[in-house]
Amino acid sequence: MALQELTYQDVAEHNTKKDLYVVIHDKVYDITKFVDEHPGGEEVLLDVAGQDSTEAFEDVGHSDEAREALEPLLVGTLKRNPGDPKPKTPLPGAVSPAADNSSAGLGVGLYAVVLLGGLVAFGAYQYLQQQQNQQA
16 A cells, blocks of 8 residues: 655644544554554544644654554655655754663562572571471
């Protein structure tokens, strides 16, 4: 399927739950089928319906999987006309914030601590039982 070239006006016409387009990095996506599946809820998508949602998309720090999920929803590219809002560009030398993955390994670490604690408690129980049997 050939990609369409859409203007902001074209995209703005698709701003309801039953017909929802968004612009991310000058690419136009039809996310109508994804509204009910969105982990953040439909309200988040409806807030940016028919608009450039690049900043909102990047502020959340979407995963690589989320970015891949967009690919089949691509319907076209944005054609900028004079007077259209310009995309927000980062300041020179500025680095966009990375997704906060600092707590990503907490689940595995927590399991390791619980498992290790259980092993230590079991070992202490066995030792105390052995000591008690020697005294008897």
